Structures are given as structure tokens and as C-alpha cells.
Amino acid sequence: MRDRLLPFLLVLTLLDLAFVQATEVVATAELLPLWGLTVAAPWLRRLQRWLWCRIAWNGGVLVVFALLVRHATTSGLLHMLEDGLVLAVLCQVHLLNNIGARQRPDLVFFNSLLVAFVTSFFAPDLSWSVLFGLHAFALVAALQVNVLVRRGDAVDGAAVRGAVHHAVGQATAALVLTGALFVLLPRDFTRQGWLGDALGDPGTAEAGLAERIHLDDARPVQLGEQVVVRIRAADGGEVPSHWRAIAFATFDGATWFPQEAGPLGSRFATDPPWDRQPDGSWRRTARGEPGGHATAERRFRVRLHDVRAGRLPLPLPATAVHPRAAAGVMLDTRSFGGFVMLTTEDAATNAFEYDVDVAGAPRAVAVTGRTRERFTALPERGVPPTAHALAQQLRAALPADADVPAIAAAASDWLQQNRRYGLPGEPGFARNLGEFLLGTGAGHCEYFATALAILLRLQAVPCRVVGGWLAHESDATDGGVVVRSRDAHAWVEALAEDGRWLVLDATPAADVTARRGGAASWWDASWRGLEDLWSEVVGFDGRRRADWLQTLLALPGSLAQQAWANAPVLAATLALVGLLAYRRRRRQHEPAIVEYERAVRAAGLSLLEGETPRELLRRADAGAIEAARLQRLHRAVQNHERQRYGRPASAGDGGTT
Amino acid sequence: MRVRLTELGAKGLLLLAALEVAFLATSYSNLFFLLIVFCAVLGLLGLASALRSLRALSVLALEVPPGPAHAARPVRLTLAVRRRTFDLAFVLETDGEEIPLPAVATVVGLTTLALDLPPQPRGVRTTRAVRAATRFPFGLFEVRRRWPLAAECITHPAPAPATAGAAQRGCGDGSSSAGSGTAVVAGLRPFRAGDAVRDVHWKATARRGTPIAKEREPDAGREPAIVVDRRGTAAELEPMLATATAAVLALGTATRTTWFRSQGLALRLAPGTAAPRELLRWLATATPLPADAPPPDRAPLPQEATRA
Incomplete structure (x- = not known):
């Protein structure tokens, strides 16, 4: 009687293997035998009638189990995970091959759910979501067929087909209800958990903008998928890659502090000041710019999806900002040439749109000597000795009269070529800046930016670390670029002799973009669209929940408006739905x-x-x-x-x- | 309706509790939360679906035909099912006992199910209610619903096979002294199971090499009787009842009126009719009497034809 159930358990086990495969933690070569044993289960299980086969099978399972445990306990944390996942699917395959009078399928169901749970931690991407959707249908169908065959009475094929048909509706209902509860249930999104507190687990950090850069923050970083900004060039051309939102001027050896001192236009000013125009836009001109030559400007339409982030991303050479639909949002300038956004309680929208005019090159500003000193200051403690030696080495390789761009480019190139990129929490990540400079550990963009800033300041080049977004991913929807939270980035701006700031990014660009991906074909674009949707789930937080609730509450009114505007379409749709319901009712009767x-x-x-x-x-x-x-x-x-x-x-x- | 957690459901609940503990122990994770919600939703949906299934079900009628002891027989349940329902297990509730019926995989519409009643001992049980249970869809909960439906479950003695053939010929018990009819031989025919040994025509048998029996003229002048004398022990009564039952059940094909007599009972059984329910109930409940009890009453009978 279990024969009717076996195909469903087989599908369930195959999906479990796919879950593990999707994590990319286990090598395909290790999973291949398990794939084979799963597919061959309908034939292999017949061998279980003979005692010697059962002895051989169980002995083999025990040996593999022992080897996995030994490997896991002797090969470190990463392999422990790998072996654990192999063990989980091995159990599934073992159970599948033993389902019968001696083995009930309960454990297959539960183990299957556990595999989904565990793999969600290691592959929380779109492929996992697709697999989970399939898994939900397979699990529900298997449970339903199990109920039919469990009583041991004869079950004909028609009943099984009926149960499977029923399972489609049940699984859909379960997924929809789960989605609704996922959105509506209030919960603490920042909860750390008592185990983490007890063990001193630092938890994880999500990639994004921060008001300070803490280099000693070793928490693993989660690269979020949620869209932060969409940018489109008015002329359809390329979009600048670095969009700055905050600048850090002061470094104490472990932390970078934001450059907020002094209002724009003061003697400490480092960037051309912004002037508010009568039409509500902002424009800036270069003060003391030698020659005052104008360069051609290009316009970009920017949609900032989260005004509560509080920072307005702009390219360094931005010359004008034209806010659009700015109800409830107020802009305030900052000394580094950027803006902060102040929102009122009744801000009408969660997105903020604005146009940016960008010149071909940043405009120069007259910077006082005291300001220059501020941007070359280094703490007495906290700068690794390696940095001093490295700075001297780099400077010695350059001509004595090398200017700032040359010095900066040399240091940036050296770091790009000689240091590895990695994320906190990954194997081989540097434990501190010294290890990174020494080359014994990999580092992320904050390490590269800090290292470059230190190397430049040690060579008396004024510079600052800048935080913002790296715009590199094509947006299939409007031909522009889309910036996600994982694209948060840090780089360096160095002040040249002529008063212009230069953008220097020492982080190996290839590594960054390889990790962060980019859409090319229509398939990639479609996949990216789905990933956007999935990122809403993975990156769901209190703010998104509020947004969803707001959207849901506004839905009836919005639907009513749309229905009124599209009355003929609505009438036709209702008629079609009515017809289908009538036909369905007739069939049911x-x-x-x-x-x-x-x-x-x-x-x-x-x-x-x-x-x-x-x-x-x-x-x-x-x-x-x-x-x-x-x-x-x-x-x-x-x-x-x-x-x-x-x-x-x-x-x-x-x-x- | 009553709800009960199944073994699978209890295991599932334990798993959910363990996952919840793990969830609370670690830092918040959207996917972890999502999966826990999915598991909980699956359980609640399963419960709601099972309740909905049984709410759509009505047991309209229950018919338990009399049947022999220690043998399965069909019970007819007439159901009205508004939507397709899966995995229905029925139980007959009697006085102090529950009789399970085989499960039905799926049922829809107005339908009558013929479900095998498990073998029962001789006796009469009164069914108080029919109970339906389902574990569908996920097997985590078992939902039960009860319909009070009274029915009499008569389990008469299993008919003695050796006498059934003789009885079918309409002449009563094969052990009777004149069970095959009159003494007038109408002809010869091949021997049938149940024919009395004294009716074997030995010479013809020897000649033809196959058993041949005498076919007698029907006894038109006498009304045979099945007499059950209950005086004696239970061990003596049971085979007597089995023989009598075989004869009674064969009355449907009888051509002559037959009497059934015992202590305190005298029934005239019309030819060609099924055994009356009253008589089957009596056979199901008959008990032995002490040896000094009066013999079966002869008063209404013109003559005794049979003594079982």
C-alpha cells in the first residue's frame, strides 16, 4: 500500500537534495551518490526483502555516518556544516529506501521540514524560495496520500488523484495564509535571542549606511536585496558609479566619525556650498574656483525608496538638486556637500524623487590650510605600524614631485592589486586592520577605504572616507541602474592641490560586482525582478511591515478608484469570473x-x-x-x-x- | 464534533515546539519565522479542513441486515456529502461496544456505502449511533462526528452447511424423519449435497457409478415443522440452532408452508418468503432451558414433521 505513497516521498527527498545543493556548501560530487540512490529507490527497496541486503545497506549507512561524524569533528566549523547537511539528506535517502512495514514515513516528513529550515540559513536566496514553494506542494500532497494509505485499506488511483488535486488547493491556501500572517503578525525584528545573549554571539549586521564606521565590528554581514535607489539618466547614458551620502573626516584608530563640523560656507568649508533657489531646488557654484570654467551637465532622475534613511545620495560633481513631490520631506545641507533629509510625521510617501544635475568633474573649492590639516590628521594610537612602512614604500616608488592624484592612484592601485576582498564572518577575514595591511586576512570596503585613507594621510594627502552606494546594476524596468542595500559602499575622496576632490576606490571592483551581481539578459532581468520580490521577504522588517499595512489599509480606496476608472474592464472581468464560477459549480454538482x-x-x-x-x-x-x-x-x-x-x-x- | 491529536500530530506538535524554542533562542530571522508560521498554518488548516469535511457530511440512514455469526456482512450507510470528502472511517456505537467499519477513501454526493461489518458473535445489538472520523487532509488531527441512528444488529447462528441444501428443497431439516417429502418416489436424480443418506438409490448408484438419489413426491397433505427443543446445555443448543437457521434461511425457496416451533414460540412461515426478522431475532437470542422445562408446544400443529 505504501507503493502509492512512494512517488511522493521520492519527490520530497529529491527536493531535500535540491535544498542542500542550493546552499553550495556541499560539493556536487558528494551529493551525486545520494541523487542516484534516491532515484533508484523504487528498485533498491525491493532488495530490502533479503536479510543480507538489509545488513549491507544498514552497515553502509553506519559506516558513512561514522565517517561524516569523524570528518565533522576534525575538520572545522565549515566542514561540520557540510557534513551535517550530507547527514540530513543521507537520513532521508535511508528512510526512503526502508519505507514499508518496518518504517513509517513520519520521519521523512519531519526531516524534510528540518532540511528546509537549516538550508534557509545558508541559502536564503530566490532558488531557496522556489524550492520551498515546490516543497510545500510536495509535502502537502505526500501528507494527504499518507492519510489515505495509512489505514491499510485498498486505495484506488482515483482517490489518490483526488487527494493530489485537493492538495494543490490546500498548499496554495497554506502559502497564502503564511504570507498574510508573515506580513500582519507583529513581532520584534531586532530580537537577539537568549542563546545569543548567553553565548555572547555578536549576531549579524546588515549591509547599509551607518553614521559611523566601526572597524572592530566583526559581525557577519548580510547583503540585503531590497532596493534603495533607482537612478536613470535623462539622456539614457551611463550613470555615475559612486553616489555619496555621508563623509567621515575623523579617525580615532578604530572608528570613523562623520564630517559634520561647521555649516556650509564657513571657513571650514570643504565643498562648494548649496544655495536654495526660489523654485525649491538647490544649486551650488564653486567658490574661489580658478577660472570658473563650466563643464557640460547631465541630468539624472533619482527615486530614493526610503526617505527614513535620512541621507540623499549624490555624485561628487553634483551641481543642482531638484526635488519632486517633496511633501513631508525637508532637505538640509551638510558641510561635506551632501544633504540630510528631515521627514515629518505626515510624510505622504515613502519614496522621494529628485533630479540631479551632474557636472563632468567636481568643482574646486578654496580650502584653508587648517582644514587641510584636519583631513591629514591621524590618531597617535590605532594606526598599524605596517601602514607607516607601506606608505614610505609607496612614496619612494614615486617621483619626489608627484602630485596628489599620482600619489593617491599609486596607493589605491597597490591595495587593489595586493589585498584580498572578503566579508566579515567569512573564512580568512582579517581580525583587524593590521592583519589586513599585512596581507594575512581579507577585508571589505571599509578596510580598503580606511587603509587607503591612512596611507594617504601618512603621505600628507588630505582625504576623507565617504559612505554611499555603488550604482552598477542595470535596471531592466527603465534602463537605468538599481541600487540595493547590499550595494552600500565606502571609498575615499582625496583633496588635490587645486581644491578638487578626487574619488578613489581601492576596493577591487571585480570582486565587489562579482559578489553583488548585475543583470544582463532578459532572463537575468526577470530573475532580478523575482529576487526583488524575495528580498522583500528576506529583508522584511518593522518599517516594511508598516509600509505593507499602510498599503493594505489603502487598498480598498485604491481599488475603488481604479474600479471606477476601469468600469468596463472590471465588468468584463467579473462576468468572466462569474461564468467560470458557474461552470465550476455545475461540474461540482x-x-x-x-x-x-x-x-x-x-x-x-x-x-x-x-x-x-x-x-x-x-x-x-x-x-x-x-x-x-x-x-x-x-x-x-x-x-x-x-x-x-x-x-x-x-x-x-x-x-x- | 470532537477533535483528537493523532500520533503524527503529536510528533508534529513536538517538532513545532522544538523549532519555536530554537527560534526564541537565536536572533530573529525572517525565514525561520516564515517556516514556523508555515508549520503552524499547516496544522490549523488541516484541522479546519477536517472539520469542514465532516460538516459537509450527513449520515441519513443506517441499515444493518441480519447476518450469521462469525462472518462478515455488509452494513448499508446512506450518506449525503456536499463536497468530496476523503478518508472516512465509520464506527457503529452499540451498548457498551464500538464496532469499527472499513475506511472509505473518498465519497461524494448522495450515496449508499456497503461496508463490511466485522464478524460478530450470536446475539442482538442495538446500534445507538454512527460515528464518522477523518484524518484528512494531513493526518495531524482526527475529527469525529456522531449521528444518533438506532438500528438493530441481529446476528443469528451461522447456518449449518450440511442441511442447507435439503432445506432449499422446501422440505425442512435434512435430519428430519420425513424431510424429503412423502414416501412416494417420483423418480431418480443425481445426488445433491444435503440429501439424506436414506434417499440414496444404491442400486442406481452402483449401476451409474455416480451417487443417485430418489426424488420424492411433495407431501401436499402435511405442513412440515422446524422444532427446536431448547432443553439441554448450550453446547447442545448451538448446533441445533445452526441447523434450524439453515432451514429457516432456505424458506425463501420453499414451496410449502412450514411451522417453526420451540418453547414459547410457534410461527407459521409462508412459502417463498424471507425468514421473518422476528424469527431471526429469536434465533439470535435463544438460550438453553433446564431439562425439566416443558417441551415445545404442539397445539397449533397438525402434525410434527421435523425435530431438530
Whole structure:
């Protein structure tokens, strides 16, 4: 009887293997035998009748288990995870091959759920979500068929098909309800958990903008997928890659502090000041710019998806900002040439749109000597000794009269070529800046930016670390670029002799973009669209929950408006839905007819014109039809007549239509 | 309706509790939360679906035909099912006992199910209610619903096979002194199971090499009787009842009126009719009497034809 259940358990096990495969933690070569044993389960399990086969199988499982445990306990944390996942799917394969009188399938269901749970931690990407959707349907169908076969009574194929059909509705309902509860249930998104507190687990940090850069923050970084900004060039051309949102001027050896001192236009000013225009836009001109030559400007349409982030991303050479639909949002300038956003409680929208005019090159500003000193200051403690040696080495390689761009480019190139990129929490990540400069550990963009800033300041080049967004991913929807939270980035701006700031990014660009991906083909674009949707789930937090609730609350009004505007379309849709519901209702009311038609088909007969069910039955009785199918046909005719006329067929009755 | 957690459901609940503990122990994770919600939703949906299934089900009628002891027989349940329902297990509730019926994989519409009643001992049980239970869809909960439906479950003695053939010929018990009819031999025919040994025509048998029996003229002048004398022990009564039951059940094909007599009972059984329910109930409940009890009453009978 379990034979009817076996295909469903087989699919479930294959999905478990796919879950593990998707994590990319386990090598494909290790999983291949398990794939093979799973696919071969319908044949292999027949061997379990013989004792020697059972002994060989169980012995093999025990040996593999022992090897995995030994490997896990001797090869470090990463391999422990790998071995754990292999063990989990090995259990599934073992159970699948032993389902029968001695082994009930309960454990397969539970283990399957556990595999989904565990892999969600290591592959929380779109592929996992697709697999989970399939898994939900497979699990529900398997559970339902299990209920039918569990009683041990004969279950025919029609009942199993009916259960599977029912399972589609149940699984859909379960997923929809789960989604609704996921959005609506209030919860603490920042909860650390008592185990983490007890063990001193630092938890994880999400990539994004921060008001300070803490280099000693060793928490693993999660690269979020949620869209932060969408940028489109008015002329359809390329979009600048570095969009700055905050600048850090002061470093104490472990932390970078933001450059906020002094209002724009003061003697400490480091960037051309912004002036508010009568039309509400902001424009800036270079103060003391030698020659004051104008360069061609390009315009970019920017949609900032989260105004509560509080910072307005702009390219360094931005010359004008034109806010659009700015209700509830107020801009305030900052000394580094950027803006902060102040939002009111009744801010109408969660997105803020603005146009940016960008010049070909940043404009120069007259910087005082005291300001220059501020941007070359280094703490007495906290600068690794390696940095001093490295700075001297780099400077010695340059001509004595090398200017700031040359010095900066040399240091940036050296770091790009000689230091590895990695994220906190990954194996081989540097434990501190000294290790990174020494080359014994990899570092992320904050390490590269800090290292470059230190190297430059040690060579008396004024510079600052800048935080913002790296815009590199094509946006298939409007031809611009899309910036996600994982694209948060840090780089360096160095002040040249002529008063212009230079953008220097020492982080190996290839590594960054390889990790952060980019859409190229329509397939990539479609996949990216789905990833956007999935990122809403993975990156769901209190703010998004509030947004969703707001959207849901506004939905009736919005729908009413749209319905009024599209009344003919709505009427046609309602008519179509009504027709479909009517047809479905009719089908539901006549299951006996449906079953009768199926029984006729199963018997290999076709209805003749004007032939009544009883006439057909007589024809079937006279023919050579398999007993089971003939019996089914008899039952179907009886049911049909009972449904339609309230009494079953009996011998001697005349034909009815 | 009553709800009960199944073994699978109990295991699932333990797993969910363990996952919840793990969730609370670690820092918040969206996917962890999502999966826990999915598991909880699956359980609640399963419960709601099972309740909905049984709410759509009505047991309209219960028919338990009399049947022999220690043999399965069909019980007819007439159901009205508004939507397709899966995995229905029915139980007959009797006085102090529950009789499970085989599970039905799926059912829909107005239908009558013929479910095998498990073999029962001789006796009469009164069914108080029919109970339906389902574990569908996920097997985590078992939901039960009860319909009070009274029915009498008569389990008469299993008919003695050796006498059934003789009884079918309409002449009562094969052990009777004149069970095959009159003494007038109408002809010869092949021997049938149940024919009395004294009716074997030995010469013809020897000649033809196959058993041949005498076919007697029907006894038109006498009304045979099945007499059960209950005086004696239970061990003596049971085979007597089995023989009598075989004869009674064969009355449907009888051509002559037959009497059934015992202590305190005298029934005239019309030919060609099924055994009356009253008589089957009596056979199901008959008990032995002490040896000094009066013999079966002869008063209404013109003559005794049979003594079982």
C-alpha cells in the first residue's frame, strides 16, 4: 500500500537534495551518490526483502555516518556544516529506501521540514524560495496520500488523484495564509535571542549606511536585496558609479566619525556650498574656483525608496538638486556637500524623487590650510605600524614631485592589486586592520577605504572616507541602474592641490560586482525582478511591515478608484469570473456524470449517439472488458442514476436518458 | 464534533515546539519565522479542513441486515456529502461496544456505502449511533462526528452447511424423519449435497457409478415443522440452532408452508418468503432451558414433521 505513497516521498527527498545543493556548501560530487540512490529507490527497496541486503545497506549507512561524524569533528566549523547537511539528506535517502512495514514515513516528513529550515540559513536566496514553494506542494500532497494509505485499506488511483488535486488547493491556501500572517503578525525584528545573549554571539549586521564606521565590528554581514535607489539618466547614458551620502573626516584608530563640523560656507568649508533657489531646488557654484570654467551637465532622475534613511545620495560633481513631490520631506545641507533629509510625521510617501544635475568633474573649492590639516590628521594610537612602512614604500616608488592624484592612484592601485576582498564572518577575514595591511586576512570596503585613507594621510594627502552606494546594476524596468542595500559602499575622496576632490576606490571592483551581481539578459532581468520580490521577504522588517499595512489599509480606496476608472474592464472581468464560477459549480454538482464519463473512458468505450447509460452498460456487459473496469462502470452508472433520478438502476428497467 | 491529536500530530506538535524554542533562542530571522508560521498554518488548516469535511457530511440512514455469526456482512450507510470528502472511517456505537467499519477513501454526493461489518458473535445489538472520523487532509488531527441512528444488529447462528441444501428443497431439516417429502418416489436424480443418506438409490448408484438419489413426491397433505427443543446445555443448543437457521434461511425457496416451533414460540412461515426478522431475532437470542422445562408446544400443529 505504501507503493502509492512512494512517488511522493521520492519527490520530497529529491527536493531535500535540491535544498542542500542550493546552499553550495556541499560539493556536487558528494551529493551525486545520494541523487542516484534516491532515484533508484523504487528498485533498491525491493532488495530490502533479503536479510543480507538489509545488513549491507544498514552497515553502509553506519559506516558513512561514522565517517561524516569523524570528518565533522576534525575538520572545522565549515566542514561540520557540510557534513551535517550530507547527514540530513543521507537520513532521508535511508528512510526512503526502508519505507514499508518496518518504517513509517513520519520521519521523512519531519526531516524534510528540518532540511528546509537549516538550508534557509545558508541559502536564503530566490532558488531557496522556489524550492520551498515546490516543497510545500510536495509535502502537502505526500501528507494527504499518507492519510489515505495509512489505514491499510485498498486505495484506488482515483482517490489518490483526488487527494493530489485537493492538495494543490490546500498548499496554495497554506502559502497564502503564511504570507498574510508573515506580513500582519507583529513581532520584534531586532530580537537577539537568549542563546545569543548567553553565548555572547555578536549576531549579524546588515549591509547599509551607518553614521559611523566601526572597524572592530566583526559581525557577519548580510547583503540585503531590497532596493534603495533607482537612478536613470535623462539622456539614457551611463550613470555615475559612486553616489555619496555621508563623509567621515575623523579617525580615532578604530572608528570613523562623520564630517559634520561647521555649516556650509564657513571657513571650514570643504565643498562648494548649496544655495536654495526660489523654485525649491538647490544649486551650488564653486567658490574661489580658478577660472570658473563650466563643464557640460547631465541630468539624472533619482527615486530614493526610503526617505527614513535620512541621507540623499549624490555624485561628487553634483551641481543642482531638484526635488519632486517633496511633501513631508525637508532637505538640509551638510558641510561635506551632501544633504540630510528631515521627514515629518505626515510624510505622504515613502519614496522621494529628485533630479540631479551632474557636472563632468567636481568643482574646486578654496580650502584653508587648517582644514587641510584636519583631513591629514591621524590618531597617535590605532594606526598599524605596517601602514607607516607601506606608505614610505609607496612614496619612494614615486617621483619626489608627484602630485596628489599620482600619489593617491599609486596607493589605491597597490591595495587593489595586493589585498584580498572578503566579508566579515567569512573564512580568512582579517581580525583587524593590521592583519589586513599585512596581507594575512581579507577585508571589505571599509578596510580598503580606511587603509587607503591612512596611507594617504601618512603621505600628507588630505582625504576623507565617504559612505554611499555603488550604482552598477542595470535596471531592466527603465534602463537605468538599481541600487540595493547590499550595494552600500565606502571609498575615499582625496583633496588635490587645486581644491578638487578626487574619488578613489581601492576596493577591487571585480570582486565587489562579482559578489553583488548585475543583470544582463532578459532572463537575468526577470530573475532580478523575482529576487526583488524575495528580498522583500528576506529583508522584511518593522518599517516594511508598516509600509505593507499602510498599503493594505489603502487598498480598498485604491481599488475603488481604479474600479471606477476601469468600469468596463472590471465588468468584463467579473462576468468572466462569474461564468467560470458557474461552470465550476455545475461540474461540482454533477460529479456522478464526471465519474461516469471517466469510467466509460477507462473501459475503452465511447458513447454512441443517443445511447443511454444502461444501454451502454448492456453493451459493456456483452463485451470483453476487464472485470475491475466493468465493475467501476456499473458503479458509475448506478451513482449517476441515483444522483439524477434518486434511485439506482435495476435489472429489467427500461433505458432512460 | 470532537477533535483528537493523532500520533503524527503529536510528533508534529513536538517538532513545532522544538523549532519555536530554537527560534526564541537565536536572533530573529525572517525565514525561520516564515517556516514556523508555515508549520503552524499547516496544522490549523488541516484541522479546519477536517472539520469542514465532516460538516459537509450527513449520515441519513443506517441499515444493518441480519447476518450469521462469525462472518462478515455488509452494513448499508446512506450518506449525503456536499463536497468530496476523503478518508472516512465509520464506527457503529452499540451498548457498551464500538464496532469499527472499513475506511472509505473518498465519497461524494448522495450515496449508499456497503461496508463490511466485522464478524460478530450470536446475539442482538442495538446500534445507538454512527460515528464518522477523518484524518484528512494531513493526518495531524482526527475529527469525529456522531449521528444518533438506532438500528438493530441481529446476528443469528451461522447456518449449518450440511442441511442447507435439503432445506432449499422446501422440505425442512435434512435430519428430519420425513424431510424429503412423502414416501412416494417420483423418480431418480443425481445426488445433491444435503440429501439424506436414506434417499440414496444404491442400486442406481452402483449401476451409474455416480451417487443417485430418489426424488420424492411433495407431501401436499402435511405442513412440515422446524422444532427446536431448547432443553439441554448450550453446547447442545448451538448446533441445533445452526441447523434450524439453515432451514429457516432456505424458506425463501420453499414451496410449502412450514411451522417453526420451540418453547414459547410457534410461527407459521409462508412459502417463498424471507425468514421473518422476528424469527431471526429469536434465533439470535435463544438460550438453553433446564431439562425439566416443558417441551415445545404442539397445539397449533397438525402434525410434527421435523425435530431438530
